[in-house]
Amino acid sequence: MHKTWKPVVGGILSIVSGAVFIVAGILILTAEWEEAPLIALAFGSATLFVGSIMPIVGGIFALKRKLWILALLGSIFTLLGFPFTGIPTLVLILMSKDEFE
16 A cells, blocks of 8 residues: 555644634634624534544544544534635545545
8 A cells, every 4th residue: 555645734724713713613602792692603613523523533633544434524513614724625535445444
């Protein structure tokens, strides 16, 4: 099996996107919203936090080159949340399927 840089770069992009989601969730929670209902803010930040878990997990599995399906799911969640890094992540993970155990 020949190892390439593709799953490593895909994993890093996925982890960075997950970190961006976490920061966005923290910013939403700490912002002072006078007119927005608290339940809307809680739902929005919870969605961002949950949406950040899968790209990070998928990125870790891509870096380790294990469980291709989880790396693929992480790249799909990255695509849904942040397309600028999600498209390259998805393409790189799909192209490197043979490198996973």
